[in-house]
């Protein structure tokens with residue numbers, strides 16, 4: 001049994017490696033992000049309709065609780081791992097540890113806004129806001145907040161190109177991104193500058209930073225894969241140019257993608 005599992009993992013890794021090597025290099029820009037995520041988030045309307053509880057919305061039955069290959073504690077694992085729940089737990093721990101005085105939080109690139117509904121359940125006294133590029137994400141986020149009676153507000157914003165009139169929420173104590181800067185490979189420094197301008201204390205980022213990946217087979221394949229799909233690049237150097245009070249980095253030990261080894265960045269302004 002154990003040998004069969006090991007063989008399954010080796011086969012999977014070989015297939016992934018081959019897929020990465022054969023993959024065409026793409027150039028990610030606003031047009032393809034808008035297309036990918038507008039279509040993707042629109043599909044969540046039917047999941048929201050089916051969800052009878054917040055728990056079902058945060059982990060969609062039959063979609064997000066099925067076995068697959070994950071990076072769990074640094075190991076390639078085949079299981080029904082709740083990767084989104086894991087990231088939200090890491091985010092909550094980081095908020096409590098690094099910004100315990102924070103009374104208001106904004107997510108930039110909130111998707112359908114589920115991270116914020118989770119945070120509101122855990123921290124009911126904190127004011128929460130979400131900005132998202134794609135209109136279907138904003139719409140589904142608003143409908144979900146209304147359906148579950150949770151006070152979180154969402155609005156459409158391109159945090160790279162939009163002017164100040166689109167920042168409709170108050171400046172908050174803290175802001176975070178979760179796998180959103182990954183979508184802006186070359187403009188991530190500008191993105192973080194814009195986000196930092198709208199917070200008082202600092203920011204948290206859970207993002208794949210390939211420079212920090214281990215020099216293992218999966219770590220190297222992950223670096224190649226992320227370069228080919230044009231994910232976040234040069235982030236570690238970029239944040240050091242910002243003149244911040246503190247840059248704290250911690251590894252994120254598990255991931256939804258077996259070739260991903262994300263990092264947690266804490267950027268403190270004061």
Ligand SMILES: C[S@@+](CC[C@H](N)C(=O)[O-])C[C@H]1O[C@@H](n2cnc3c(N)ncnc32)[C@H](O)[C@@H]1O
Nearest residue numbers: 037109110111132133158159160178179180183
């Ligand atoms: C991988 S999804 C992550 C969504 C959410 N943070 C989560 O953890 O479920 C990345 C999101 O970032 C958004 N995004 C990418 N570029 C953006 C920009 N310039 N302004 C606002 N949102 C952006 C995308 O539209 C997408 O919804």
